[in-house]
Amino acid sequence: METRIDREKRIITNMLLLYCRDHHNSLELCKSCNDLKEYTFKRLISCPFEKDKPACSKCTNHCYNKIEKEKIKEVMKYAGPKMLRKFPKDTILYYYYKIKYKNYTVK
Numbered sequence: 001m002e003t004r005i006d007r008e009k010r011i012i013t014n015m016l017l018l019y020c021r022d023h024h025n026s027l028e029l030c031k032s033c034n035d036l037k038e039y040t041f042k043r044l045i046s047c048p049f050e051k052d053k054p055a056c057s058k059c060t061n062h063c064y065n066k067i068e069k070e071k072i073k074e075v076m077k078y079a080g081p082k083m084l085r086k087f088p089k090d091t092i093l094y095y096y097y098k099i100k101y102k103n104y105t106v107k
């Protein structure tokens with residue numbers, strides 16, 4: 001079975017692919033989108049909760065730095081609604097992310 005981390009990786013990748021295709025005219029991830037993906041994966045792997053990770057909205061460990069957080073927020077804002085149509089199976093996870101980022105305040 002796919003782990004939560006694997007699933008999140010897959011969703012992030014799909015979102016970035018959509019975003020990059022429409023914003024950077026690229027079929028593969030461009031350098032900056034790929035960097036963002038690597039960064040996100042690293043954060044996921046280093047999440048101290050791993051398998052028992054609670055919903056990120058409840059997580060007190062703020063694992064994204066400000067710049068990356070803004071970037072990923074932008075990607076999710078754009079790709080989120082498109083994901084619902086393209087990857088309906090991931091709908092629930094989309095909302096999960098939406099809640100996660102809604103509760104984040106940028107300092």
Ligand SMILES: [Zn+2]
Pocket residue numbers: 019020021023024026029030031032033034
């Ligand atoms: Zn790109």
